[in-house]
Amino acid sequence: MPRAVLFYPMLFLALLCAPFSARAALEIQVIGGAANKIAVAMVPFQAAPGQPVPDLSQIAGDDLERSGQFRRVDLGGAARPVAPAQVDHAFWRGRGADAVVIGQVSALPGGRFEVRFYLMDVIKRTQLAAFAYTIPARQWRATAHQIADIVYEKLTGTPGAFSTRIAYVQKQGTRYELRVADADGHNPHTVVRSAEPVISPRFSPDGTRIAYVSFEDKKPVVYVQSLKDGRRTKVAAFKGSNSAPAWAPDGKRLAVVLTRDAGSQVYLINADGSGLVRITRSASIDTEPVFSPDGTTIYFTSDRGGSAQIYQMPASGGDARRVTFNGSYNVSPSISKDGRRLAYISRDEGRFRVVLHELSTGQTRVLTDSARDESPSFAPNGQVVLYATVQGGRGILGTVSLDGQTRARLSESGVDAREPAWGP
Amino acid sequence: MNKIFWPVLLALTVSACGTKGTTPAQVEDRTGTGTATTAPATGAASTGTSSDSVSGSALPGDATGVDPRKDPANVLSKRSVFFDFDSFVIKDEYSAMIQAHASYLNANRNARVILQGNADERGSREYNLALGQKRAEAVRRALSVLGVTESQMEAVSFGEEKLRKTGSTEEAHAENRRTDVVYGDE
Structure with a gap:
């Protein structure tokens, strides 16, 4: 029997950027416990005005969770770092996190965005990945899937399949x-x-x-x-x-x-x-x-x-x-x-x-x-x-x-x- | 099912414009429940809702110029062969029907039939396509034995893609395990 059912109505919002508008809902059902799952804190990226919804960390977090190999760490009450220097490794370790994903989005002229993201290993206290993208709004979700692919591969050793x-x-x-x-x-x-x-x-x-x-x-x-x-x-x-x-x-x-x-x-x-x-x-x-x-x-x-x-x-x-x-x-x-x-x-x-x-x-x-x-x-x-x-x-x-x-x-x-x- | 309406409509359609899109096959054999709708004495034809009423339908009708394949009173208007679960054996009750189609095809060498096999909805679509093909092939072989040439026949399958009856009841499944005989000019 399902022990936890997580439902994310937020994907209704993604309609805004779906060309063949489809009322999509995504439901992730986790039957087993959290054992053997990599615990990752998906911290919402620093947002820019006019950026698409949902947040990149939300989309990437859903990808990772759907794989069955990851679980999200509860962010409740935590300070939300947006740059590597702000990550308090001991704090996140205390929250049970193995890794933390953070980032920033800034608006560029012409409706484009710059996205920076960082993957931090809070056990080894190292930075595992850092990437920057300059994208139009229509590549929002694709960028989130790439971020998920990078996180997945860095933490499991297997390439991700989220951009497929x-x-x-x-x-x-x-x-x-x-x-x-x-x-x-x-x-x-x-x-x-x-x-x-x-x-x-x-x-x-x-x-x-x-x-x-x-x-x-x-x-x-x-x-x-x-x-x-x-x-x-x-x-x-x-x-x-x-x-x-x-x-x-x-x-x-x-x-x-x-x-x-x-x-x-x-x-x-x-x-x-x-x-x-x-x-x-x-x-x-x-x-x-x-x-x-x-x-x-x-x-x-x-x-x-x-x-x-x-x-x-x-x-x-x-x-x-x-x-x-x-x-x-x-x-x-x-x-x-x-x-x-x-x-x-x-x-x-x-x-x-x-x-x-x-x-x-x-x-x-x-x-x-x-x-x-x-x-x-x-x-x-x-x-x-x-x-x-x-x-x-x-x-x-x-x-x-x-x-x-x-x-x-x-x-x-x-x-x-x-x-x-x-x-x- | 309206007993009077269909034969009248069909008679009108057929006499007015020969072969037209609607096939009497669609009227026939819908329920497969074994309740034969027998013709009243007025001459209005039977709608033959059951496949096992086949032997009762003699061959009147075509003297008037009506296409015998579309005459509800004619066994040639029977177009569906139903199969038991996981079976590809043509039951005896269809022998008169198959014999009649073979005779028609043998007498009309330009006539062609497509034998459309079907399966119920359970399981793999591709595997069901193959099961439907086996049912189509069973009818093709039966016609072949009776002298119909290969060039007159094509056995194809719709698998579970064209369910005549939806739902997961055994009645619906039985209705969908069948081969339909469709003439090339229909």
Whole structure:
């Protein structure tokens, strides 16, 4: 059961700087205690007149908290330093802080701002980072995410993933929109609008293109679309159904699932639609391919053993080996960037939940406590899983830390969100 | 469901302008509850709400020039094959319907059908797409065995993307586990 639920209505204010205005709310749920979390004091930066809201330290603090690896230190009654010399290390240490983030914002002519921020290690009494940015107001949130990335990397040793993007499909009435947004769900941009369903978006490895499945031709067809100019090509529109695109790490080829020769089978195809090669040959369902980060292995879902399970095979084709054994329904694999973990959806007593699977040991851990989870997707740094679920009859997006202890919800009111994918 | 309205509307639509957008398939087989709406003696056709009323619908109607595929009294107007949970076997109750479509396709080699498989909403969208494909393939194979050529047929899947019935009841799930037969000119 949740021990603490923190709700931040402040993000409603962020509407002011969202171009495709979206009523977004962010809810972070911390299930476990504070043990093993890095305690960071996010001191509000010295503000400048006319600066966007919320404060940079607020946005960066939410990022850090959502990762599950940080907790904020209570600032109540404390003096609020804005420069390194003002930081009282012993005081913050007494508050339980491991680190303190401080900064200043000053207004520049032309609506620009100068941002300075400092990360102080109050245990070692040293300065870990100091950066300055000159930004227009529209880069406010992006700057906060960069600050969070720096703090995250300095304190965990792992690069942050706060400046990355996600894609998802939003359904409103009978309208479908494929959207690309910041990793925290803000700044959504619609890249496809359709009266027919869109599913399975996947960013190219360099983030410049997006593959997806559209039903606009009255059947599933795989498209690849440029995120720069919106131009798109039909990559797979063969007889039958075309679906489940997955980029090879080199960005030149995709694995897709076609039914042109048999039931759903996995093929490789060049990103321009040429060079089709079939790589699975079964009389069963083979679908949801995903490449290992080194490109040598493909993980996929198959019912060849009598129930839906995840298998792996050489990307060049060949024998498949079963990966999942618990339960009768394990589907939708996502692999971490280091290739060490899978996240997938597992059915247990009628509930569909996100499971984390350590490939070296076969150990699994259920990360969520919901019932209708779908489409797990690792953050680029492998430390958080994005997924879709249903809450109050509505599709929402959520993130969960690898220990399952911190869950956050990214959602807009009144619309259905589904099919999330995390991009670079 | 209005028993009189639809047949009349369809008759008017069909006689006035031949094939038009609205397919009788949308009228048919909505409930799947097994309550057959039988035709009263007045000749107003059955709306055949149940798939298992198939054997009762004989083949009148097309003498008047009405497209037999759109004649609610004709078995060809039946377009949905429903499947049991986790099953891809076509039940016996659909054999007359499938036979009728095969005969029509064999007699009209220019006619084409799209077999649209569907799945209920539980679980992965892509996996459900594959399940819907299996249901579409089951109907395609059945028609193939009866002599329909491959070039006349395309089996595709909508997975869980085009739920005919929403909700998480078993009734809704059953309604969504189906293959629809849609002609190319519809």
